[in-house]
Amino acid sequence: MNSTNTTNGTGTDRRGETQIAADPALPTLVITREFDAPPERVFRAYTDPDLVIQWLGPRQLTMRIDRYDARSGGSYRYVHRADDGTEYGFYGVFHEVRPNERIVQTCTFEDVPDGVSLETAAFEDLGGRTRLVATSLMESVEARDAMLASGAEGGVREGHERLDELLRGTQAADEHRRISRVFTDRVHGVPPGAWDNTAPCEGWVARDVVRHLVEWFPDLLRNGAGIELPKGPSVDDDPVAAWTVHNDAVQALLDDPATAEKMLSNPHIGEVPLDQAVDRFYTADVFMHIWDLARATGQDEKLDPGKCAQLLEGMMPLDEVLRGSGQYGPRVEVPESADVQTRLLGFIGRTP
Structure with missing residues (x-):
């Protein structure tokens, strides 16, 4: 030998x-x-x-x-x-x-x-x-x-x-676990009476940040993959419990080995492996809304700079498409010397 x-x-x-x-x-x-x-x-x-x-x-x-x-x-x-x-x-x-x-x-x-x-x-x-x-x-x-x-x-x-x-298949599950943990910390950190504070998204209050995440994603899964997520209490009644039930359900979906074999079909994005679709569209959305909830409720607004850079790099070439989809408001110009979090927030229409 x-x-x-x-x-x-x-x-x-x-x-x-x-x-x-x-x-x-x-x-x-x-x-x-x-x-x-x-x-x-x-x-x-x-x-x-x-x-x-x-x-x-x-x-x-x-x-x-x-x-x-x-x-x-x-x-x-x-x-x-x-x-x-x-x-x-x-x-x-x-x-x-x-x-x-x-x-x-x-x-x-x-x-x-x-x-x-x-x-x-x-x-x-x-x-x-x-x-x-x-x-x-x-x-x-x-x-x-x-x-x-x-x-x-x-x-x-x-x-x-x-x-x-x-x-490669478990990456989406681990990334969601990492990012949703930070959002969950912000949910639990909302001070008493602050759920109706004004949020950075026009017309939203703090509880609407949670409402957005627990409502749009289940619809995408239901229509695109035939998956029904468990539903928690109303965000108006208990935003913490509503988020907890929803978040646990998404994590369980990603942790299920069978998810890697499933596809999500949508007229706007075509047919995409389910775990990749969750990572690209939902987990990224959770990450950016960490800042919205933190700003609305007076909590730590710092985001992971590596994730900010990754998202910004991926979205920059899609500027016109994203703007046309209505997902983001008008771009807020920031100095070229600004840190990557500020540049990402400006790109998606937030005033840092």
């Missing part, structure tokens, strides 16, 4: 490729790959059984998880099944689970019960990306080489390809 075996056969560490290194003198296997997602998302894909079942192993095998308690001291067992009915069972114990950083576990293939490997997965933060370094320590070099000869190497590579696809 060569000391390094790579996808392109050169030994070069390349993004998007699984690097597999087997030291001829040691019973180890070191697997390295970069993923276009932060460590918390990659870690979750390794520890949440609802996600693990969607990527671990080759595509041609189905997977059943009997238990998957991914915590220090927890255990797991899962089975891969081939089309001919052959089953391959694996089990082990989690020795250390350090969130977003490290997982140490044992692994035993049930057909070889005396063979136990110690596996360590380290998640390195590359600033929005993650370098995964997984090391397997086996009982002998011969056992390691026999495992590779069995075709396990191809299964690892294919599993990582599936994980890449899964991470």
Whole structure:
């Protein structure tokens, strides 16, 4: 076995490729790959059984998880099944689970019960990306080489390809969770009696900011995807509860693995994967309305500058289209030297 075996056969560490290194003198296997997602998302894909079942192993095998308690001291067992009915069972114990950083576990293939490997997965933060370094320590070099000869190497590579696809699919859910959490904080932070304060949107008061979000999006889902969201109390009666029910329902929709397979159809945007439609049109709307609710109720108005820059870059080329749709009022001119939040607010017609 060569000391390094790579996808392109050169030994070069390349993004998007699984690097597999087997030291001829040691019973180890070191697997390295970069993923276009932060460590918390990659870690979750390794520890949440609802996600693990969607990527671990080759595509041609189905997977059943009997238990998957991914915590220090927890255990797991899962089975891969081939089309001919052959089953391959694996089990082990989690020795250390350090969130977003490290997982140490044992692994035993049930057909070889005396063979136990110690596996360590380290998640390195590359600033929005993650370098995964997984090391397997086996009982002998011969056992390691026999495992590779069995075709396990191809299964690892294919599993990582599936994980890449899964991470792209969970991005919308994580982005909504991050942004809606800030809006929820502002909802809970509205002072007593401030729900009828004037809001930046013409003709709106603070409660109308919540009303807008809980009313327009369910209609889009109902008409475009046949999805009915649970409905909470009236915004006039209880804006906090109305938002909580609505927000929890949207998050549950995005967290559902089946959502990645659904489409949303709309005469203005065409047919778009449902999770992408939620991210592009709804989550972005929630983000911009954080400022509206904060301004109306005297709360922290600061927005994430990275998200501001992303939205501004995406909307600038669509200036005339957006203006013509009636979604935004006349553009408010701001100095070119203004910060990115001020420029975004001016673009969508707000006076910062």
